[in-house]
Amino acid sequence: xxxxSGLDVATLGQLVGREFGPSDWITIDQPRIDQFAACTxxxxxxxxxxxxxxxxxxxxRTLAHGFLLLSLAAGHRQRDFPTVGDVALVLNYGMDKVRxxxxxxxxxxxxxxxxxxAAEPRGAGRVLLRQEARLEVEGQDKPALVAELLALYVARGxx
Numbered sequence: 105x106x107x108x109s110g111l112d113v114a115t116l117g118q119l120v121g122r123e124f125g126p127s128d129w130i131t132i133d134q135p136r137i138d139q140f141a142a143c144t145x146x147x148x149x150x151x152x153x154x155x156x157x158x159x160x161x162x163x164x165r166t167l168a169h170g171f172l173l174l175s176l177a178a179g180h181r182q183r184d185f186p187t188v189g190d191v192a193l194v195l196n197y198g199m200d201k202v203r204x205x206x207x208x209x210x211x212x213x214x215x216x217x218x219x220x221x222a223a224e225p226r227g228a229g230r231v232l233l234r235q236e237a238r239l240e241v242e243g244q245d246k247p248a249l250v251a252e253l254l255a256l257y258v259a260r261g262x263x
Contacts, residue, residue, distance in 0.1 A: 112190040113259035116231045117223040124182035126240065127216045132168045134210045140172040154210070165211060170204040173214065173239055173249050180216040180237075190259045197232060197254035206241065206248045213242040218253065229262025 111118065134154065141147050149156045150167050157166050178196065208214060222234040232254060239249035 111186050111188055113188060113229060113231050113257045113262075116188065116233055116257060119186070119220040119233070120223055121220065123217070123219040125184045127180040127182060129213045129215050129242065130176060132172075132208055132210060132212050132214060134166060137166060137168055137172065137210055140169055140175075144169070144171065146171075163207070163209065165209040168208040168210065168212075170249070173204070173208055174199070174202060174251065176214070176239070177216060177237055177251065177253055180218075182216075182218060188257060192258050192260040192262065195256040195258065197256045199254060200234075200252040202249070202251040204249055206244065206246045208239075208241055208248045214248065215240050215242075221252065226256065227262075229259035231257045233257055 137151055141152050146169055150161065150163070151169055152166065154166050157163050177199070217238045217240060218235040220233060221236050222232075224232040224234070226232050233256075235253045235255070237249075237251050237253050238247040241248050
């Protein structure tokens with residue numbers, strides 16, 4: 105992470121409009137899909153049964169769950185997102201405007217791209233950062249997912 109001079113929670117607004125480099129590539133393989141199915145109980149055949157998918161659908165392989173792809177947003181890291189000097193913690197505040205726009209087949213590689221769209225004060229020492237996130241699928245023009253990620257930045261010493 106780069107460290108611009110003087111960026112703190114109160115000045116996060118300086119990032120509005122800025123796009124950050126993508127996260128690392130993540131391979132969406134069948135074991136990952138199967139583990140997600142086991143965690144959620146969503147064992148729909150289009151996700152977990154490659155033979156049935158080949159027999160009964162026009163799809164080339166199983167599809168990743170949309171919520172699996174969305175959950176990857178929690179761990180995405182932008183290499184060039186700046187360090188915020190006085191931050192005590194960053195809380196996942198949720199997501200807005202989530203859309204699953206294209207399928208992701210088993211064996212695909214994906215990564216997140218983000219752009220800061222707003223920095224909203226939420227009381228003393230707190231700022232809600234809104235980032236537009238797009239999930240790129242390697243070799244495809246259309247993103248697989250578009251969402252607005254919300255993170256609450258809390259400065260050290262904030263009430």
